[in-house]
Amino acid sequence: MRSRAEIQRSEEQQNKMAPSPKGVVVTVPMLVLSVASAAIFLFFLISSLSSCPCSNTAITVNDQAFQRSTDRISATSEDIAWLKDQIHQNNLQMQQNILRKGINPRTRAQQLEDLNQFKGISHYKEDEWNNHTALPCPSELLVEEHHSNYGEPWAGGRDVFEFLADSVKLRPESRVLEIGCGTLRVGLHFIRYLNPEHFHCLERDELSLMAAFRYELPSQGLLNKRPLIVRGEDMEFSRFGSGILYDLIYASAVFLHMPDKLVWIGLERLVTRLKPYEGRIFVSHNVKFCSRLKGDECTKRLAALGLEYVQKRTHDSLLFNHYEIWHEFRRSKV
Numbered sequence: 001m002r003s004r005a006e007i008q009r010s011e012e013q014q015n016k017m018a019p020s021p022k023g024v025v026v027t028v029p030m031l032v033l034s035v036a037s038a039a040i041f042l043f044f045l046i047s048s049l050s051s052c053p054c055s056n057t058a059i060t061v062n063d064q065a066f067q068r069s070t071d072r073i074s075a076t077s078e079d080i081a082w083l084k085d086q087i088h089q090n091n092l093q094m095q096q097n098i099l100r101k102g103i104n105p106r107t108r109a110q111q112l113e114d115l116n117q118f119k120g121i122s123h124y125k126e127d128e129w130n131n132h133t134a135l136p137c138p139s140e141l142l143v144e145e146h147h148s149n150y151g152e153p154w155a156g157g158r159d160v161f162e163f164l165a166d167s168v169k170l171r172p173e174s175r176v177l178e179i180g181c182g183t184l185r186v187g188l189h190f191i192r193y194l195n196p197e198h199f200h201c202l203e204r205d206e207l208s209l210m211a212a213f214r215y216e217l218p219s220q221g222l223l224n225k226r227p228l229i230v231r232g233e234d235m236e237f238s239r240f241g242s243g244i245l246y247d248l249i250y251a252s253a254v255f256l257h258m259p260d261k262l263v264w265i266g267l268e269r270l271v272t273r274l275k276p277y278e279g280r281i282f283v284s285h286n287v288k289f290c291s292r293l294k295g296d297e298c299t300k301r302l303a304a305l306g307l308e309y310v311q312k313r314t315h316d317s318l319l320f321n322h323y324e325i326w327h328e329f330r331r332s333k334v
């Protein structure tokens with residue numbers, strides 16, 4: 001027989017116990033202790049995971065990718081080695097480009113003839129042939145005749161972009177103005193990289209502008225980048241608005257085709273549109289508009305505008321035996 005006191009103590013003891021779903025009995029202090037231990041365990045687990053070498057590796061790789069995309073735009077020596085290795089591993093040689101299974105190489109002239117003769121390669125007939133195309137593009141542009149408009153290969157546009165972009169440490173939020181962007185051989189790369197509306201261009205040639213608007217921008221999926229491309233030939237920049245300061249203004253193979261007087265008018269108008277002091281003007285090929293002035297006349301004239309010559313640089317093409325000469329200018333500090 002248990003005494004009344006013993007029975008009461010036993011009942012009190014039972015009240016402190018909570019039955020688990022499987023009938024295992026857990027006391028309140030045990031519960032508190034378990035939660036505390038779990039919390040301490042979790043704390044150490046998370047700390048050890050964040051110092052784990054495998055997680056560090058992932059972060060480093062991402063960091064490198066991030067730095068790569070923001071610090072450097074041109075191909076690295078590792079990129080080039082990787083590409084050569086891929087060609088080697090696949091045992092690729094340049095073969096004659098002739099008819100073979102599933103491949104029917106044709107010249108631009110042949111393609112143009114087909115397009116004109118068959119109204120494109122449309123399945124729609126007669127009046128309908130052009131009714132289902134939102135942006136019907138002239139055949140000459142479709143066969144990319146405009147890629148041969150300039151002396152240099154079209155691919156050289158990428159070289160120019162990489163050189164200029166790395167030179168000014170281009171960021172997506174940078175603002176860029178090209179004088180004479182032609183068919184966007186260079187401009188396309190800037191437009192793709194920059195934020196919408198951050199690429200501006202002044203171009204005088206109507207056919208080049210047609211190629212840019214009717215073929216290049218839509219075919220490259222860049223309509224959403226809304227580049228501001230203005231037709232004009234008198235170095236008049238008012239249509240680009242006021243208050244914008246460019247990180248980069250460049251003229252690729254343009255100033256050598258312009259009268260010196262017009263180049264100087266342009267420079268005068270551009271000074272206040274160039275970001276002081278880190279903004280840069282880059283001019284390719286030569287600066288005869290400058291060197292044709294005698295003695296130190298050019299330096300004086302630049303200084304009067306608030307500009308100074310920084311240096312001459314060259315840049316090797318990635319794909320063909322060629323280097324481009326560039327002349328760099330900035331706003332003077334005094």
Ligand SMILES: C[S@@+](CC[C@H](N)C(=O)[O-])C[C@H]1O[C@@H](n2cnc3c(N)ncnc32)[C@H](O)[C@@H]1O
Pocket residue numbers: 150157179180181182183184185186202203204205208232233234235251252253254257258262
């Ligand atoms: C050799 S192309 C170079 C095009 C482009 N910058 C490139 O590198 O591919 C020269 C371009 O400058 C343009 N240009 C020449 N004089 C100009 C002027 N006064 N104003 C605007 N563009 C001009 C031409 O129409 C042509 O598109």
